[in-house]
Amino acid sequence: MTARIPATLIPGDGIGPEIVDGTLTVLDALGAPFDWDRQVAGLAGIQVAGDPLPPATIESIRRTRLALKGPLETPSGGGYRSSNVRLREEFKLYANLRPASTLIPGGRYDNIDLMVVRENLEGLYIGHEHYVPIDDDPHAVAMATGINTRAGCRRILEHAFEYAIAQGRKKVTIVHKANIMKALTGIFKETAEQMYERYRTRIAMDTVIVDACAMKLVLDPHQFDVLVTTNLFGDILSDLVAGLVGGLGMAPGANIGADAAIFEAVHGSAPDIAGQGRANPVALMLAAAMMLEHVRLAPLASRLRSAIGTTLNVDNVRTADLGGSASTEAFSRAVAARVRRG
Numbered sequence: 001m002t003a004r005i006p007a008t009l010i011p012g013d014g015i016g017p018e019i020v021d022g023t024l025t026v027l028d029a030l031g032a033p034f035d036w037d038r039q040v041a042g043l044a045g046i047q048v049a050g051d052p053l054p055p056a057t058i059e060s061i062r063r064t065r066l067a068l069k070g071p072l073e074t075p076s077g078g079g080y081r082s083s084n085v086r087l088r089e090e091f092k093l094y095a096n097l098r099p100a101s102t103l104i105p106g107g108r109y110d111n112i113d114l115m116v117v118r119e120n121l122e123g124l125y126i127g128h129e130h131y132v133p134i135d136d137d138p139h140a141v142a143m144a145t146g147i148n149t150r151a152g153c154r155r156i157l158e159h160a161f162e163y164a165i166a167q168g169r170k171k172v173t174i175v176h177k178a179n180i181m182k183a184l185t186g187i188f189k190e191t192a193e194q195m196y197e198r199y200r201t202r203i204a205m206d207t208v209i210v211d212a213c214a215m216k217l218v219l220d221p222h223q224f225d226v227l228v229t230t231n232l233f234g235d236i237l238s239d240l241v242a243g244l245v246g247g248l249g250m251a252p253g254a255n256i257g258a259d260a261a262i263f264e265a266v267h268g269s270a271p272d273i274a275g276q277g278r279a280n281p282v283a284l285m286l287a288a289a290m291m292l293e294h295v296r297l298a299p300l301a302s303r304l305r306s307a308i309g310t311t312l313n314v315d316n317v318r319t320a321d322l323g324g325s326a327s328t329e330a331f332s333r334a335v336a337a338r339v340r341r342g
């Protein structure tokens with residue numbers, strides 16, 4: 001019998017509870033051995049505990065080191081920091097893995113199978129910004145500081161190389177802007193080239209400047225395999241690759257760190273369709289598949305992915321964003337039925 005695995009479950013805001021319910025339906029059908037500890041965060045955290053990231057939620061993840069999370073809303077005003085950024089910092093979630101694979105053939109490109117590995121804690125994204133006043137203009141000059149450390153570069157690059165080799169991938173592409181930002185992203189490229197000495201017999205590596213990379217991804221995504229890059233470039237490129245395979249409703253993400261791993265859909269809480277039962281739960285289901293792989297239950301992850309593919313393409317059951325008419329619940333029940341049929 002498979003050992004039970006404690007895991008934190010955060011339904012989140014907006015469509016979060018709907019897609020989480022759908023995902024639990026298919027995980028139950030799979031017999032996934034998670035023991036869920038349900039916690040709140042985001043707007044729900046403020047309503048229940050007066051904090052978008054209540055101490056009980058942090059304690060739960062500290063204990064389980066594993067979480068499945070619906071999207072969280074950060075209220076504008078009120079001085080709240082983003083719960084997602086706080087979670088990254090609290091659990092040192094330094095690697096953001098964003099796969100993009102074709103699930104519905106016949107789109108702009110078929111057979112896409114890309115992985116963007118984004119550094120999640122450093123770079124220009126860290127938000128160290130300020131204004132310099134001149135004369136009567138308090139915002140005359142805007143400044144931002146980016147920080148990339150050698151240790152941070154090593155940590156994410158090692159993760160990317162090891163991940164790529166373990167998954168049987170063929171190539172790791174280092175995405176940078178070292179021609180212009182010679183220090184900030186030069187350190188990333190230079191560290192990759194040094195580290196590659198350790199990996200050169202096991203996998204191919206090349207380097208590409210980020211703007212050229214964006215163009216090449218759109219013209220011919222098949223020339224790439226695993227892309228690894230700094231925080232801001234990763235943020236942008238991972239949405240670009242999501243667009244290559246059908247948009248945000250199909251894009252899962254994993255945040256992996258020294259102290260925990262948190263799995264989520266890339267999209268937000270979709271307040272415009274919340275409560276209507278129309279949300280597409282595929283991204284969160286694919287995040288659950290990544291979570292199963294993380295706890296070394298890869299066969300269950302494969303069954304889940306194949307059930308999603310069959311539901312979409314053979315049964316032709318799809319939610320409205322994919323041109324179908326199925327509700328979140330009906331789609332989830334259809335995937336669960338496919339899981340049970342094997």
Ligand code: NAD
Nearest residue numbers: 071072073074249266267268269270271272273279280321
């Ligand atoms: P969004 O991703 O919530 O929505 C963008 C558009 O995509 C909307 O039209 C929405 O209806 C649609 N959409 C998104 N997911 C869908 C799904 N699963 N099925 C069908 N349609 C879907 O982006 P937004 O409106 O910019 O953000 C809303 C809130 O979510 C904001 O408060 C933002 O801060 C938050 N957010 C949270 C996360 C996270 O927790 N990881 C990520 C992004 C945004």
